[in-house]
Amino acid sequence: MKSAIRIENLGGARAIILHRPHVTVQALSRQLSAVGLNVTSCWPELGPDALAADFIFFDADLGYDEQFPWAPGQSPIPMIALIGSEAPGRVEWSLWMGAHAQILKPVGDSGAYSALLIARHTFDSRRRLSTEVEGLQKRLDERQTVIRAVTLLAIRTRSEETAYAQLRQLAMSWRISFEAAAARVVARYGEERGEDDRRSGL
Amino acid sequence: MKRRIELGLLYSRSGSYSLISEACRAGALSAIASVNSDPSIDVCFVPVERDPGGNIDLYGPMCEEILRDTSARHVIGCVTSWSRKEVIPILERAGGTLWYAVPYEGFEASDHVVYMHACPNQHLLPLLNWTFPIYGRRAYLTGSNYIWGWEMNRLARETITAAGGSVLGERYLSIGSLEIGRMIEEIQVTQPDFILNSLIGPSSYEFLAAYSKLGQSHSAFLPDNCPVLSCNLTECELPALGQFSEGLVAAGPYFRGETDWPGFEDFGSSHEAAAYAAVKELARLLSSSDAMDTVSLAQLLTDPVASIGPIDRKTHHTTLPRLIAQVRNGTFQVLHRGSAVAGDPYLAKPRESPGYDQKHLRVVL
Secondary structure (H helix, E strand, O other): OOOOOOOOOOOOEEEEEEEOOOOOHHHHHHHHHHOOOOOEOOOOOOOOHHHHHHEEEEEEEOOOOOHHHOOOOOOOOEEEEEEOOOOOHHHHHHHHHHOOEEEEEOOOOHHHEEEEEHHHHHHHHHHHHHHHHHHHHHHHHHHHHHHHHHHHHHHHHHHHHHHHHHHHHHHHHHHHHHHHHHHHHHHHHHHHHHHHHHHOOO | OEEEEEEEEEEEOOOOOOHHHHHHHHHHHHHHHHHHHOOOOOOOEEEEEOOOOOOOHHHHHHHHHHHHHOOEEEEEEOOOOHHHHHHHHHHHHOOOEEEEEEOOOOOOOOOEEEOOOOOOOOOOHHHHHHHHHHHHOEEEEEEEEOOHHHHHHHHHHHHHHHOOEEEEEEEEEEEOOOOOOHHHHHHHHHHOOEEEEEEEEEEEHHHHHHHHHHHHOOHHHHHHHHHHEEEEOOOOHHHHHHHHHOOEEEEEEOOOOOOOOOOOOOOOHHHHHHHHHHHHHHHHHHHHHHHHHHOOOOHHHHHHHHHOOOEEOOEEEEEEEEEEEEEEEOEEEEOOOOEEEEEOOOOOOOOOOOOOOHHHOOOOO
């Protein structure tokens, strides 16, 4: 699916370059300043102001996990890898850290702008997807509860179909989601049933 | 009448890997002397030397100086991969060529570099394949904390795991660090079948000395039971190791006394041999015509003269023998001679079977 790319709001955005002092930093700063970003650089660790930045450019050649104030792959902002050595180990590490885009070193006169756009787009869609997956995962976990609720209700209604309809009815009258209603039913009837079981010696 | 051609030399004569630099430099100088005194070669090399003194930040500027301030288009030099990667952008801008005479970790094929020494399909993979059936597949990995150590150990781990083996520990030291205590303790506790050592310089000397002493008190760590393997140690570093090198197993394209090296001479080490071969091949390529003096490496290699040389036109790597040797009584003795193969920097060709046992093969459905 084609989705429009956001090109706005780069002016005034804050970029941090995590790289030892090097011509790479100069060349990249120049490109980013021309686009309108405010650029700072640091090495070997990202300071706390990283959390307030909009983009992180990081050295894939000499980088390591502890440079970042977040767990690998958990960056709260778009990350762009600066790759000099194309050794698979370094590429693997960049992915592990959660690179959203890349620029090859030596950095010349171009490359930064497209990397900014691609990184932001990848970051956004990755975040959207993980929210979606989280929601689906939650509903998947709740499916078990729905089945238990329907089973409990079916003891009284004698049919799964009517039990299902009843659960839907309950959700509507309680003004909560189907899954939440199922959880409530399980909490209420499940307890009674447990007591019944104990009484009957099960 | 010979044409005078300036030739850059970029080796650190001090710092933590100076023994290797000196070996390469000796090979290059000896080849320059040989070229200059050979009336059948039309060129005469005039060396232009710069010494970065082991400082990584001087390689780029000094290489630039050679290419800008002199007529040299070719530079023989660099030891660490880090320094090689620092000079590549300079070479690209200036249209220069680096002749690199040290083993490296692969995954590079610059249009401006000739890789005269071995890459993993010529050192690490044959070494592991030879080791597995003899010593086993349980490994401990060490390395200096930069691309050489990281990539060697990554590839070793992949190869060991694919062969049904296991990696019991992996630890790195920054270049020059002597803090080897923790490694030795971990090795003692985990009791591997072999150790892959990709440390360089003083870290490596310190480690090998301590491990050798461990072997004296615990026979499980004697070379016969748990050898140290290396793809970067050659004769040029034996003086720094003394008795502690005994039993060390190394892979390389040449060891002292071998006779199948092109343009055979008695070289001190494969570093010396590779740098020598680099200068000699360059002289041969330039000798064909004075039009060659200023052309790029790519153009130089399209000349028919190049096709009978050792350099692959596509990868700029060379075809090299795969030897495995062990230090016995102070000198490397070759234990295994693998046929010469072309360097395959991206390991894109099918790999040879590493001597898998049936019991290590699993059916994955």
